[in-house]
Amino acid sequence: MILGTGIDVIEIERIARAIDRWGDHFLRHVFLDNEITYARRHKAAAAHFAVRFAAKEAVFKAVGTNPQLSWKDIRITNDEHGRPLAEILNHDFQDSIYLSLSHSKHYAVASAIITKTDPAA
Ligand SMILES: CC(C)(COP(=O)(O)OP(=O)(O)OC[C@H]1O[C@@H](n2cnc3c(N)ncnc32)[C@H](O)[C@@H]1OP(=O)(O)O)[C@@H](O)C(=O)NCCC(=O)NCCS
Numbered sequence: 001m002i003l004g005t006g007i008d009v010i011e012i013e014r015i016a017r018a019i020d021r022w023g024d025h026f027l028r029h030v031f032l033d034n035e036i037t038y039a040r041r042h043k044a045a046a047a048h049f050a051v052r053f054a055a056k057e058a059v060f061k062a063v064g065t066n067p068q069l070s071w072k073d074i075r076i077t078n079d080e081h082g083r084p085l086a087e088i089l090n091h092d093f094q095d096s097i098y099l100s101l102s103h104s105k106h107y108a109v110a111s112a113i114i115t116k117t118d119p120a121a
Pocket of ligand 1: 047048051078081082083084100101102103104
């Protein structure tokens with residue numbers, strides 16, 4: 001059963017400007033260590049930061065207000081195939097999150113779907 005969906009699109013340049021202006025203070029406010037390490041491994045780091053920012057916004061929309069999440073309550077990782085995963089930290093969240101990310105030269109986009117976790121899975 002689908003409980004919620006969320007989508008977000010962002011201009012990569014907006015995140016690049018925030019990084020230029022606020023540097024580590026901005027990055028550490030929004031992103032967890034693993035997300036910073038992942039994005040910085042890539043030449044186009046701003047695109048990877050932007051898509052993680054969009055991912056968190058999409059999860060906020062999909063989850064709604066219960067629980068009320070902040071940036072670092074959402075951890076984005078990638079599995080061994082590169083597929084992105086979202087986890088909720090600091091809250092008792094038992095539902096499943098399906099995340100899809102994409103970025104082009106100028107834009108990053110994310111979609112999140114929340115479902116009841118199948119107890120048999
Ligand atoms: C996976 C693939 C579809 C990504 O497409 P792309 O056009 O290069 O990149 P996009 O900008 O649209 O998306 C990039 C995002 O896709 C996601 N992604 C990467 N690999 C993925 C995968 N296997 N499944 C789902 N999403 C994936 C990541 O979140 C990535 O962003 P991130 O590195 O910042 O986390 C592409 O690499 C591909 O077609 N690979 C060949 C098929 C393949 O490897 N399939 C996976 C089998 S293991």
